[in-house]
Amino acid sequence: MSMPRRALAAAAVALVLPLSACGSGGDDSGPTDASGKIEGDITFQTWNLRANFKPYFEGLVADFEKKYPGTRVKWIDQPAEGYPDKISADAAGGTLPDVVNVSPDLVAPLAKAGMALDLDKAAGKYKSEYLSGAWASHQVPGMSGTYAFPWYLNTGPLFYNKSLFTRAGLDPSSPPKTYGDLFADALRMAKKSDGKVATLANVPTIEDFGRYGVQLMNKEGTGFAFNDAKGIELLTEYKQLYDAKALDPQALTATPESSGRKFLTEAVAMNPGSALDLGNFKKQAPDLYKNIGITDQITSTGHVNMYVMGVMVNSRTAHTPAAVAFAHFVTDAHNQMSFAKKVAIFPSTAGSLDDPYFTKEDGTDETRVRIAAAKSLKNAVNYTPVLFSDQMKTALRNEVAKALQGKQSPKAALDNAVKACDQLLKQQG
Template identity: 85%
Template sequence: MPVSRRTLAVAFTACLALSLSACGSGDDGGGSTDASGKVEGDITFQTWNLRANFKPYFEGVIADFEKKYPGTHVKWVDQPAEGYADKISADAAGGTLPDVVNVSPDLVAPLAKAGLALDLDKAAPQYKKEYLAGAWASHEIPGMTGTYAFPGYLNTGPLFYNKSLFEEAGLDPDQPPKTYDELFADALDLADKSDGEVATLANVPTIEDFGRYGVELMNKEGTAFSFNDAKGVELLTKYKELYDAKALDPQALTATPESSGKKFLTGAVAMNPGSALDLGNFKKQAPNLYKNIGITDQITSTGHVNMYVMGVMVNAQTKKTPAAVAFAHFVTDAEHQMSFAKQVAIFPSTAGSLDEPYFTKEDGTDETRVRVAAAKSLKNAVNYTPVLFSEQMKTALRNEIAKALQGKESPREALDNAVEACDRLLQQQG
């Protein structure tokens, strides 16, 4: 459960190839979907790269749970970030998946398809009202009914911009772009006034950018992608214009979040997405930038910003369903998510938590300004990245976008080819 979704390892393919009989479907005597029995027994809880920084916190949560439910014992195992998806896949194949597992939505999808993720809408529907609607829905799987993990913490962030670069280009530093039309116009102005030395954006569009732009990414059945519609082609055409004008950084085709962050620090890029965590870095590494930092909302055509979400899944094969469900709920309830959010710059997914003063009252610092703005936007945020959109699909889309930006294909051809490749990979998953 890393703090940023930017670095998530999501190359999770092995379990997709396993049949329901191989992974188990929950009706072979190995587990029960009934979570209403007595909460007792030993369970195993697996997290994702959390022990190094949060050992006392999670040991405290476990101790509180065992105190609340005498007769329970929680064994905590923590896996490194590297290879986490492969570890889950191997456990799924070998029948050794822990009772409660820290997951992201894309990791839940193959487990749910294989009958290994407990459907909370059936097993624990009473908890749904405790969470933000968008967060609960983030662990739904297209083509299936049900919800397959408790939502844990959320993250989102604003757009940062360099006020001095805006001012040098004759743009109002206190009026950053609020719409895509304004963004594209300002970007072209910045590139023109700087003779191509200053780009506004450092990254090519990702699947979530198409979602924010209002593109229908996938059909409701979850059987085919649709981001090659007219609106998708329109967005990529706009990015091609930016790329040709050097308003999109020339190295965007190979950019990483780290490299684009460095471009922003050095003033080569005028805008960059980020979070409250970044402000400390600006203050230390680029004090001049920090003095001139502008903070504005994510730009969307939908009115909904993108959320990153991590969840806690219950193994449908657990022999201790009541205890596993109770613990998964306990670790993600309002009290514990709020406690965790005060230790690290993340946000709780529980309904009402974002109305607490910690997330609504500013104290004059940029840190609280970012936190308050992000919390407000999260109330109706959505996870745009389809849970069925794999790493291979991301690569296929990125490769086709690169061809379009370089003029090797038209935006229409590139997106048609990307959809064709992603649909083919989707069929291989099924």
């Protein structure tokens, strides 16, 4: 898995700040005025980017220092493994860098502890430069404000195996467009293959509930709500798929990597992915590559799911104007566009997705995927709630597994999951 995919896949790892770092709901103790002279030494921390993109970031720093001669930026990069723990330790110890690469769930506890600068106050003039869904992704329920500049985005289509569709008597040129189609096609494929070919390899996650149209949290952000009638309906459908082997039997313990391998070996008919996967298919499974179908994410809301990375400013930086200016510089349209051309990610800046790079076909599958993803990102949302921690993910997964195994009803499973997640939410403070 390449860098951004790995970082984005890790975007919902938990971060619980030690009590010593907790503050009173976002009361920034540092200066919020970013209008002063842009000068001083600041530190910029990224998440697992040095190995593949060292020249890009060194150039970025040099360009900024040239534009603002009174500044110096020290770039540090942390490995993917243990990144949330590193941020937690730095926050508790008062050594958090001035500008930090974060995901929405990582920014939430920092904002609650008063350590993330409110950009609505300090940098609101830049808001219109970004896609509205991307800007909103670093807002925290129950708090006013936005706590990081949106940076790169990712999303992807559903890949499907045309030959498996044909074998099941399904039209390979007409993949499922709705959840109803998906469930019907999956049951048919399982029946035709005598349970040997599943259509899906993963149990439903919080983002699946979101795409299905389930309300995930109450409006105040004080409790979860995915145990409503629509949530129960989705899990009931998945239970039917599991019983029919239309959902892979190993889905209860699947990872994105294991699901990808299932699709690669043609044991599973559909799998989410991105343009990065096509090169992998071409190299490792040429027969599969010849039969790859590409379709949109299935959603009941009209909005696909997106993953988003952000750049946060430490509210306690000694150089607020320089830190805000640099965070904006990293995420401005020009620099996001140049980064997007180096790796299969997408800019969060308004208008960038209209660039010919994201709109003009050249006959390749890679470009087709990039164009489709860029189009869908314009009104995409990050379904994973900012407050949904890794522990909550585990709680939901465990209860879903019990429902699929018939150990409890879908309603009981979701009631228990909401109860567990609400309890964890209270512990976050």
